[in-house]
Amino acid sequence: MIQLDLTGQVAVVTGGSSGIGLATAELFLRAGAAVAICGRDNDRLARAERGLRERYPQGQLLASRCDVLDAGEVAAFAAEVEKRFGRADMLVNNAGQGRVSTFADTSDEAWREELDLKYFSIIRPTRAFLPLLRHAAKAGNAAIVCVNSLLALQPEPHMVATSSARAGVLSLIKSLAVELAPEQIRVNSILIGIVESGQWRRRYENDQEAQSAGQSWEDWTQALARKKHIPLGRFGRPEEAAQALFYLATSLSSYTTGSHIDVSGGVARHV
Ligand code: NDP
Numbered sequence: 001m002i003q004l005d006l007t008g009q010v011a012v013v014t015g016g017s018s019g020i021g022l023a024t025a026e027l028f029l030r031a032g033a034a035v036a037i038c039g040r041d042n043d044r045l046a047r048a049e050r051g052l053r054e055r056y057p058q059g060q061l062l063a064s065r066c067d068v069l070d071a072g073e074v075a076a077f078a079a080e081v082e083k084r085f086g087r088a089d090m091l092v093n094n095a096g097q098g099r100v101s102t103f104a105d106t107s108d109e110a111w112r113e114e115l116d117l118k119y120f121s122i123i124r125p126t127r128a129f130l131p132l133l134r135h136a137a138k139a140g141n142a143a144i145v146c147v148n149s150l151l152a153l154q155p156e157p158h159m160v161a162t163s164s165a166r167a168g169v170l171s172l173i174k175s176l177a178v179e180l181a182p183e184q185i186r187v188n189s190i191l192i193g194i195v196e197s198g199q200w201r202r203r204y205e206n207d208q209e210a211q212s213a214g215q216s217w218e219d220w221t222q223a224l225a226r227k228k229h230i231p232l233g234r235f236g237r238p239e240e241a242a243q244a245l246f247y248l249a250t251s252l253s254s255y256t257t258g259s260h261i262d263v264s265g266g267v268a269r270h271v
Contacts, residue, residue: 004250006033009141010085011249013037014068014125015095017048019197020147020245023238024092025052025061027246034060036081036088039095040067060085068095068121071128078128088132089139090249093122094147097199098162106161118165122146122172130185137184144180145248146173146189147241150264153191170260177258186257188248193264194228195236196221231266 011028015021016037028035029052039045042065049063062084066077081088099106099114106114126144136142152170155163170189177187194200200221204210210220221235244261247253262268 004031004252006031006250008032009089009136010034010036010081010087011090011092012081012088012125012129013092013094014066014121015039016092017041017045017063019199020192020195020238020241021092021094022048022052023242024094024245026055027239027242028090028249029056029059029061031246031250033090034062034085036062036064036077036085038064038066038068038077040065068093068125069116071124074124074128078125078132081129082132087136087139088129089136089141089143091125091129091133091144092147092245092249093125093144094245096121096147098149098159100159101161102158103160111161114161115165115168118162118169119172122169126176133185134183141251141254142184143186143188143249143253144176145245146187147245148173148189148191148260150191150193150262150268153270154268173260174258181257186248186253188253188256188258189260190241190244190248190263191260191268192241193230193236193267194224195238195241195263197238200235225265228267230264234265236263236265 011033013021013025016025017039025035025037045063045065052061064077064080066073068074096117133142148169149166151159151163152166173187173189180187204217204220225234241263244263
């Protein structure tokens, strides 16, 4: 386990109320950083906040309802973070979900929704938090880390829109990294394969075949890992993605920008 004292620093994690985002928020709190999380669903957000407060009673935590696709809400979230903590050093653009659809069954509207989600879930928070990140850069570490998918480099036809958007986002991150490098703000991403999370739990719960056969979550994920030929033979855990995000957000990676870390259990086929 990496140990780093982040006391005095502030980490913002979009979509911090579940899965990878929640595990990332936890890692930052454990390292002493103040943490701000957001999500759309109030109940999910309240559950996450309760759990984090129980585990980190001394931790400084802000949980705020905010849809990252709504410019007004994102601006209000940034203002709330500034008011509460006075700064933001690390922004983790994590909020989102994948879309399972082939070209044949993806409507124009679905394409627009997916491109909107993948691009603007990065563009809006980045724009809103940039002034605070610029201040943080002067103090030492300022970083943006985006949760991206291996689909960016290895598209899957059953996730045509997501794969395509993910590739575009990889390009966006590279451009952002170059544009912000002179200001000492680093921009990186992680490319994940399959990580156990809320969205996979929901897919399991909606799998009628698995439910009527009484298949357990463990057996279901194992079978899927085999079917998808994941070399490490299992789904990733949220904390495994979180650790890569933590590395890229903190000064542990102070000379890394415009880059990505593969967290896919070996699924990437390219050299
Ligand atoms: P979860 O469903 O567990 O978590 C997603 C989080 O994002 C929740 O907190 C959710 O809260 C929040 N969220 C979703 N949309 C928005 C929005 N518009 N505004 C604010 N918050 C939002 O899934 P994961 O942890 O798996 O997902 C994290 C990221 O990883 C996502 O971007 C996902 O696409 C990506 N990813 C995950 C993979 C996996 O295998 N798990 C594979 C590839 C990529 P709420 O719904 O309440 O808003």
